[in-house]
Amino acid sequence: MMNIGVLALQGAVREHVRALEAPDVQVTVVKKVEQLNELDGLVFPGGESTTMRRLINLYGFYEPLKQFAAEGKPVFGTCAGAILMAKEIAGQAEPHLSVMDMTVERNAFGRQRESFEAYLPMKNVGEDIEAVFIRAPIIRSVGENVTVLAEYDGSIVAAQQGPFVACSFHPELTDDDRFHQYFVEVVRQSLKEPVAQ
Numbered sequence: 001m002m003n004i005g006v007l008a009l010q011g012a013v014r015e016h017v018r019a020l021e022a023p024d025v026q027v028t029v030v031k032k033v034e035q036l037n038e039l040d041g042l043v044f045p046g047g048e049s050t051t052m053r054r055l056i057n058l059y060g061f062y063e064p065l066k067q068f069a070a071e072g073k074p075v076f077g078t079c080a081g082a083i084l085m086a087k088e089i090a091g092q093a094e095p096h097l098s099v100m101d102m103t104v105e106r107n108a109f110g111r112q113r114e115s116f117e118a119y120l121p122m123k124n125v126g127e128d129i130e131a132v133f134i135r136a137p138i139i140r141s142v143g144e145n146v147t148v149l150a151e152y153d154g155s156i157v158a159a160q161q162g163p164f165v166a167c168s169f170h171p172e173l174t175d176d177d178r179f180h181q182y183f184v185e186v187v188r189q190s191l192k193e194p195v196a197q
Helices: 013-020 033-038 049-058 062-070 080-085 178-192
Strands: 002-007 025-030 041-044 075-078 086-089 100-105 116-122 126-133 138-142 147-152 155-161 164-167
Touching (some): 002 178, 013 025, 049 062, 075 178, 080 100, 126 147, 138 155, 147 164
Parallel strands (some): 075 164
Antiparallel strands (some): 100 138, 147 155, 155 164
C-alpha cells in the first residue's frame, strides 16, 4: 500500500485526497513534519504561494520538504504548489523550495475574475484533460531535463522532471482524476525503481 500525502497548510485538500484515491493508495492529510517520514509521494495544493511559504516556515516544514525532494520522492505541485517547486520565479529574488528546473510567473493569467476552464491535451495522460485556471501562474521556461506535459495558448502549463510534476491549474476542482492518477503511477514506479532526476 502506497502512502501519498497532501500538504494541508492551505488549499483544496479534500479535493486532492478524493482525486488520489486508488485501491493501493492510502492518502494522508499532512499537518505535522513527522508525517513526511511515512510518505511515498506528496502533493502541494494550490492556494497563495507567499502565504504557503510563510506557513511552511512557521511550522518547520522548509528543510524537511527540501530533504523529501532531495531523496527523489515524487512531488506534485498544483498552481501555487508549482510556484513553490520552481527554481526561479519571475520578479522575485529568491525561489521557495527550488526542486524543478523551471521559471514561473505568478498570476500570469490575471486576477480571480479572469478565471477560466479549458480542455488540454496532456502528454502521457490524455487528450482532453479538464483544467481550472484561477489566478494561475505560467511556466515561462524549463531546463533540458524537464518534459513539457501540456500547453495552453502557447504557454507551458504542466511539466515533469523525473519524480516531480507541476501544473499551473487546479485538476482537483474537476471530476477528471486522470492527472492525479498519472501522479499515482509516478509514485508507483518510483517504488519499483528510483526515478532518474
